[in-house]
Amino acid sequence: MVSRFNYSRWDGTQRGFEFDAQSIVDEITDDLLYHGDVNAALRRLMQEGMRNERGDQLMGLREMMQRLRERREEIKDRGDLGGVYSEISAELDDLVDEERHAIDEALMSAEQSGDQRRAEVAKESAQERNFRLDMLPSDLAGKINELEHYDFQSSESKQRFEALLEKLRQQIMQQMLDQMSGAVENLTPQDIQRMKDMMAALNEMLESRERGEDPKFEQFMENFGDFFPENPETLDELLEIMAQRMANAQAMLNSMTPEQRDQMRQLSEKLLEDMDLRWQMDQLSQKLQGMFPQKGWGQSHEFTGDEPMGFSQAMQAMQELGELDQLDNLLRNASSPSALAEADLDRVREMLGEDAAKSLEQMAQLTKKLKDSGLIDQVEGKLELTPSGLRKIGANALRDVFGSLEKDRLGQHQVERLGVGHERTYDTKPYEYGDPFQLDLQRTLRNALQRQGSTVPLKLSADDFEIEQTEHLTRSSTVLMLDLSLSMPMRDYFLPAKKVAMALHSLMSTQFPRDYLGIVGFSEVARELTPQQLPEVSWDFVYGTNMQHGFMLARKMLSRQSGTKQIIMITDGEPTAHISKSGDVFFNYPPVRETVEATLSEVMRATREGIRINTFMLDASHALQAFIEQLTAINHGRAFFTSPENLGEYLLVDFIEHKRQLSRRRGSRRAS
Template sequence: MSRYRYGAYHDGPDPLAPPYDVRSALDAVGDSVLDGTRADEALRDMLRRGLPGVRDRRGLDDLLREVRERRRAIRDRGRLDGTLERVRALLDTAVGQERAELFPDPGDEARLREAELDALPDDTAQAVRRLSDYQWRSDAARQTFEQLKDLLRRDVLDAQFQGMRQAMQNPDPAAMERVKDMMAALNQMLDAEARGEHTPEDFDRFMQEYGDFFPEQPRNLDELVDILARRAAAMDRLMASLSPEQRAELADLMDQVMQDAGLALEMERLTGALRARRPDLGWGVPEHMTGDTALGVGDATSALAELADLAELEAALAQDYPGARLDDIDEDAVRRALGRRAVDDLAALRRIEAELERQGYLRRRRGKLELTPKAVRRLGETALRRVFSQLDGDRQGDHDQQDAGKAGELTGATRPWRFGDEQPLDVVATVRNAIRRTAGERPVRLAVDDFEVQETERRTGAAVCLLVDLSYSMVLRGTWGAAKQTALALHSLVTSKYPQDAIQIVGFSNYARTLHPTEMAGLDWDMVQGTNLHHALMIAGRHLDRHPDFEPIVLIVTDGEPTAHLRPDGRSRFDYPPSPDTLVLTMSEVDKMTRRGAGMNFFMLADDRRLVSFVEEVARRNGGRVFAPDAERLGEYVVSDYLRVRRSRRRAAG
């Protein structure tokens, strides 16, 4: 006997795993679309709010709020002049200690030294420079001044390289020499990269020798440049944030440190290279800090670098630029700023967006997100359910159910089943076809090609035209969402329940155009002047003429009287109040509809006097009906009217 072993599937995603459930997300997007929002805006709004029905799963707005709170907390952390304040305090302490040592000495040398101390400039940096060669009499003063220099050295180097503080805790000539060697090697590597001669092996050797200076552990030269450039730009912003006097003092102090350490030339080369590679980092842009704690140069630079990172993250989370995607958000930046849980929230949002595309509900075309036909079908079903939920109890459910499966008198013949057929299945013929195809195999399995239906006498379908006003006034009155929902619901009803009917949806403003289902879902109102019912009726008439044997049904949704018409040259002409030409040409198309036998039923979404007079005149000439529903019940009225006409046609045929 054959032996089988079973185990976990490792060759990619589990092929038997059920698809990721995106129904609630799709329905949330669909609800917004049915309320008049574009598909891309609806998805963005859902991602901003968070996943529907998922507890404790935050959206982009929640993450954005945390980032802004984090920025406020950093700004409240302290002041940027802490190093200057500490240097001044140590300087005053050293001078005081020296004066205390000199005071008991009655000699002239002591008085000369006191005079030298009295003549020190008020500028801290210049005073430090003067005292760099001073021969201290007091050992305590000498130690204090050495402490001052160590503070400057650590803070200034830490401002440029975040790992310097630890490396310089106990500075010695060998440690400073190693810093010089590191900076020289770094500049040589950047020069080689600029010439196109840099290799990954060069970077690996550099990190093996000097990696302890870079706790971020960059993986390549680009990451190292990014880290150093962000810190250098933060230092530049720190200088720009100080007062002119503070800036001059701190710059002088930093220059002294670099000169004394022999690093001035290498640091100048490095800063120039970093600025050239990353000019986009906001060099020289001041930042306002509001805290009371005095921050050293290194800590202040770290705070400003973090503020810059948070500003970038805030812009990415806002997603308010063209072509914005969740992939633009740096996961590492989210982890650093908000922690692991925020990364999980972002991953869940990304998966929803990716799954909606992967499962065929959304697609990107020319950088714009739009619903696919698959999503529009579901959207139409949702709209239809909304409409049916509003209908009276005796009209809910599958209308005309008593006639399901019947399309006329049986002729006795059968034919292969085609998608959309309403004729009853011929079970015997279907099973016989399966047995023949499988050559008597057991069990008998049916395939699509096996099905046959019983032929019936041909029954005339309906040619349905829904004309929807797209003018700006529909938005101003809050009726645009209801009109879009109605169009999707009627299209879903006709195509799914009555596929033999031919439906056309026409949108009209200054011009009219035929709307396809996917276009309807992403459709926006037209911010133009004109309600060109004349053009819309012309297009609808051509649809009816293409189906001469179908019963014509014309439904018109509008909130205003005609104010535009097509001129002989094909261009639109707008007039308000409506010109006589507009009214004459529109009524001419109404009369043509009447001669075709098409009743025109109007659904008025406003009670303007001109609109009421116009539709009453159309009803008088055409014999159609006029409805004035609330926007919330528009879909119910339109769908019910279509079903009423359809039932009347069936009774007449019977």
């Protein structure tokens, strides 16, 4: 059946840039192997971001927070807070100029009237008015206070002044009420009264909850829900919204100079006569500061723009800065991808762009995708690899190691996947009862044709069956000794060594499933490790390279196994620790003769038991070379001086060649 595909123009609804579990695991493999912690690996992925195989970018939190900083600077560069009341202040100055002009006109009219008494009174009045205008304070609050007691010459100027007072009163009231509601503009006396009722009800709800009573949140929302366009679903959500609004307003005050704050205080005291409203607000502010101390009540911002900002502009800037601070706090404190789901993606899109919002949405799904794919699971509050995840990490390590090999190192082909317990010889034989039915179809059909001729249809009989001949694979038992001493990560050897350990485990469990692989980690002392523990194994924060104890455990593990036996040791230093006859750990650097002899004694025991020791050295120091020469002279194993870059190449190629040699030797014995 022919596949059909329909193509359409991109309209923003299609979802083509996904990050699947495969690409996530590929990204965290090295980090997981190095630190041994799924949670830590995901946190670092969150910080740095990633690209999938198609080149799509998942933006990391570090880049997002840089955008946040840049966005903050853009907002702060919009203007100067000194202009919060600049518009009214400018109108007031224009009004004073208009009053001076009216004074001059009245004086000129009196002087031209021919009435000397009138002219004298007008001149005296003009001098007094001009003197009072000359002595007006420079600050807005002081200027308003003086003009309220000033006898205007012009009735038009007096009317303009009263209109300005009402406008200023509305602005100050709006400033206060903006802290309480996101849905009230152009206040009327009825609006102000409803606001007072709402705040009284809100304070009563808090007091009811403190007394352990039902705060009746649903009833409150029925009466006053229109004040909250965010539509909070619980009392806690509502209080957090209110706390953020009031914290934004407080941040604006904190960002002003002391003189500007004092001016605003004076204006508020002078123009707001509603003491009940101010009391309700003070009560609520005190409670919210105690409930939400993390909202940044002491936050302040330094505005660097040149243009004076109006009051509404300043409040808008504070709201945006508050939202940026909230997002910054969320990103900075997110301990897992799922914590990012709390972000408001619409606001992130507005503040940081579509790519950031999309990245944040997908990043919040990282843990879920890995869980849904069966690669990780939650165990006692901690994320851990599942058996499937363990196999995936091992396969990645094996792929990375083999990906760096030159083709001719493995005969220019990938290692064949072998059947369980058997190895193909590419020979065939007639089928006999009891043989594994691994049919060679080509030879079977050829036998039928030779017997029957070209007559169709071709009929098969039991005598035609020919099967692939196999020989039993020689079993081998291996213990990998992995150096976990502190010098390994200090020299950047730990990750390559652990990756090779994972790769070897993956290779043996898939290609040579009958073989045995044990793992021993050694530093000051040695310990047996299971394959399940291997991804989470990290270096030990102790000094000491106790090969003697490692060989002791490896011998014990191999004593329970059959087949050819070998120990593969990866290390970067000579032995500096051993277990004394009393059972205590003895450590000394540089190595002392007692430690070297104790270690070589274990080598001799391994040699007598038929165990070969192959050593891969990551630091070709003179002392290490001298020790390994003694070891190989006793055991007749092989020694490789390698670097972190070619450790996997040396070790895995040597292991596979060892398997081939065992198979060839067995084949030769059977032929003879």
